[in-house]
Amino acid sequence: MLPRRFLPVFVFLCGSLLVSQTATAQNNNNVILFTVDDLGWADNDLAYSQAFAAQRNDTDSFFETPNLRAMAQGGTTFTQAYSSSPVCSPSRASLMLGQTPGRHGITQWIGGPDERNAGFSYVRNLPLASTTIAEAFRGNGYATAQSGKWHLGEGNQATPLDHGFDENYGGGPQGTPGSWYSDNNGGFAWANNLPGGTGNPAREYLTDRLTRDAVSFINSNAGNPNAADNKPFFLNLSHYGVHTPINAPQALRDKYEQKLASGGYEKFDSLTALEKTTLATYAAMVESVDQSLGAVRQALVDNGIDQNTTVAFISDHGGLATELDRTPPPNLNGPLRNGKGTLYEGGIRVPVLISGPGVVAGQVNDTPIIGHDLFPTLLQSAGVALPNQTIDGVDLSGMLAGGGPVDRGDNAVVIHYPHRSPQGGFPSGAIIDGKSKLIQSYDHGGIEVYNLANDISETTDLERIDLDRTEDMRVEFHRYLDRTNSPVPTTFTIDTRHAGKSIPVANGDFELNAVTDNLSGGPGTTTALREIANWTWVNNVQLNFGGLANPDDGMLNGPDFVGTDGDGINGAMDGPQIVYFGSFTDTLGNNVESDLIGIEQTLDARLIGNGEYTVRFAAAARGDQGFLVDGLVRLLAGDTVIGEFETPEDLPGLFRDYQFIVDASTLDRSLVGQSLKIQLFRGTDGGKVSYDNIRLFTTAIPEPGSFGFLTAIACFISKRNRRKSKA
Numbered sequence: 106m107l108p109r110r111f112l113p114v115f116v117f118l119c120g121s122l123l124v125s126q127t128a129t130a131q132n133n134n135n136v137i138l139f140t141v142d143d144l145g146w147a148d149n150d151l152a153y154s155q156a157f158a159a160q161r162n163d164t165d166s167f168f169e170t171p172n173l174r175a176m177a178q179g180g181t182t183f184t185q186a187y188s189s190s191p192v193c194s195p196s197r198a199s200l201m202l203g204q205t206p207g208r209h210g211i212t213q214w215i216g217g218p219d220e221r222n223a224g225f226s227y228v229r230n231l232p233l234a235s236t237t238i239a240e241a242f243r244g245n246g247y248a249t250a251q252s253g254k255w256h257l258g259e260g261n262q263a264t265p266l267d268h269g270f271d272e273n274y275g276g277g278p279q280g281t282p283g284s285w286y287s288d289n290n291g292g293f294a295w296a297n298n299l300p301g302g303t304g305n306p307a308r309e310y311l312t313d314r315l316t317r318d319a320v321s322f323i324n325s326n327a328g329n330p331n332a333a334d335n336k337p338f339f340l341n342l343s344h345y346g347v348h349t350p351i352n353a354p355q356a357l358r359d360k361y362e363q364k365l366a367s368g369g370y371e372k373f374d375s376l377t378a379l380e381k382t383t384l385a386t387y388a389a390m391v392e393s394v395d396q397s398l399g400a401v402r403q404a405l406v407d408n409g410i411d412q413n414t415t416v417a418f419i420s421d422h423g424g425l426a427t428e429l430d431r432t433p434p435p436n437l438n439g440p441l442r443n444g445k446g447t448l449y450e451g452g453i454r455v456p457v458l459i460s461g462p463g464v465v466a467g468q469v470n471d472t473p474i475i476g477h478d479l480f481p482t483l484l485q486s487a488g489v490a491l492p493n494q495t496i497d498g499v500d501l502s503g504m505l506a507g508g509g510p511v512d513r514g515d516n517a518v519v520i521h522y523p524h525r526s527p528q529g530g531f532p533s534g535a536i537i538d539g540k541s542k543l544i545q546s547y548d549h550g551g552i553e554v555y556n557l558a559n560d561i562s563e564t565t566d567l568e569r570i571d572l573d574r575t576e577d578m579r580v581e582f583h584r585y586l587d588r589t590n591s592p593v594p595t596t597f598t599i600d601t602r603h604a605g606k607s608i609p610v611a612n613g614d615f616e617l618n619a620v621t622d623n624l625s626g627g628p629g630t631t632t633a634l635r636e637i638a639n640w641t642w643v644n645n646v647q648l649n650f651g652g653l654a655n656p657d658d659g660m661l662n663g664p665d666f667v668g669t670d671g672d673g674i675n676g677a678m679d680g681p682q683i684v685y686f687g688s689f690t691d692t693l694g695n696n697v698e699s700d701l702i703g704i705e706q707t708l709d710a711r712l713i714g715n716g717e718y719t720v721r722f723a724a725a726a727r728g729d730q731g732f733l734v735d736g737l738v739r740l741l742a743g744d745t746v747i748g749e750f751e752t753p754e755d756l757p758g759l760f761r762d763y764q765f766i767v768d769a770s771t772l773d774r775s776l777v778g779q780s781l782k783i784q785l786f787r788g789t790d791g792g793k794v795s796y797d798n799i800r801l802f803t804t805a806i807p808e809p810g811s812f813g814f815l816t817a818i819a820c821f822i823s824k825r826n827r828r829k830s831k832a
Contacts, residue, residue, distance in 0.1 A: 148391050418459075
């Protein structure tokens, strides 16, 4: 160890992170946080990227990042790291504050629109009342500097100098560079404190200028360790690269254009000439940022402090993989799905590497972590106490030293983005638990679940495969939103009960609500019914039964049907009902007669051997009232019918209530634990049948060793119109 009274700690943000050891007392380590903008998870030549290239039989990963690779060899690579948001400002605010965007309130990129009719507005400036990582360091005697992109506020008291930084090189309200090259005087007029003049060459590339200022700051603060005024330092080097507009030095561009022309990259063969030029320029930008990392690390060597420096590397979010204003995307972001602005892996998974004292060299860790984990990790690496505010990130020092996964407690890996992005993202949130990932839309409540261990490209939705796992993750996700006071659109309800799953229906949308409260029972009653399913039709869409194409095959029909009878008939059935017709026409025009045309839905509930199940529904004949119309409703356990009710052949034209009861104690015990299903059929006598207000109740009581109490299930059902990235 060098005879210094402080140790430097270096952090590089771009999709990989490098972090130092935990200290119990302030050790005056220097800290450098290095952030790259818009860098894709696999846009490097680290081992995992090379592995994916080998699977494609490509020559290599195409991108060249030797300095990042050297950093990985001397530290720990996190292969499943996530940004705090799929867009820049929220993610960067979380790095500064150690909090999830839902807590600090910057949930959208500053300058972006509020979500229409959401019921809230996002915060436009980094909160002055909160303590930034720079303020925490400066309060403990550190010199602090910001070099590069800020994008964390507009107007007064919104600059890096207002949030704990002593010096600011180029950080302001803008999210994109005003120009990539300096003017004839060597300055960048659009940026804060990037002046021209002596020592500043004309036509200097912005990444090089920010690097030069950062190295100058290191050199100025890595002087004589015995000097009385010498301070440890915290440097936040936050590049504008590799953000659009795509531009890079010509020599590097030529290198990658020639590399593409040489072949060996099958996934790029189908690209147009313009797309290949864009990709080559983007790869050149990636290498220029890697060169910056190399220059900074070399400055530590030159000052004799490299062995006592912790380096962390991360990107503020995933790579841009969508076309904007007819400009080709910079890359394909493979093997990940989609990109920046979305909650699929391409938008939020970032490379993170950490190296330094106490960090195991060459270690690869696949534990999920998130951007705001860097806040406590970097402070602890220097022995600086956490500020007196809620911190959602967790200290990663134990894992860096070779220990097992950190106990996250209530601080789950959750990404919350209640907005729409120019890249096609929609209001939604995601939770990652190990290799399981759940995404829920805030628009309609629809849920997607993926197993990232064998489906990193998120091609197979498992939401209906493991219902218990899906529900556990959904509840944990909602609890996190509730605990962090994360704002959600007014159309979305945070539900922390053990209830609520998506159930698909053929070409149709409906909502399956349920409650755990007793709905009946009072003085004089001995048993209270508990409702476990209540179907409400919410959309006017055609249903598709076995490929039948005639619009009269089946519709969710919307008009009110009003009437009174006084004999159990519902007077007014507001909203849409489902309609089944007595005869159907196939695509060839042939008349199809079948009493098996209907719909079946599996409920998120299982049969318990005790108690009773009550199915209630309303039915009516539709069309000419003279039809002889009947209908059939069945309750099944697995594939076994355990109860059914056939409506009278003379169904009235107004809705009438019906019910049937199944005594579970009389059933074959092999059915216990089977999933419950409800089937709806048209009758055998033709005509149209409408159903509404379909509800399932139970008085079932759990048995010892049984599957447990039949909990209520609140379900949002929706057509899965997977949103394609905006072209």
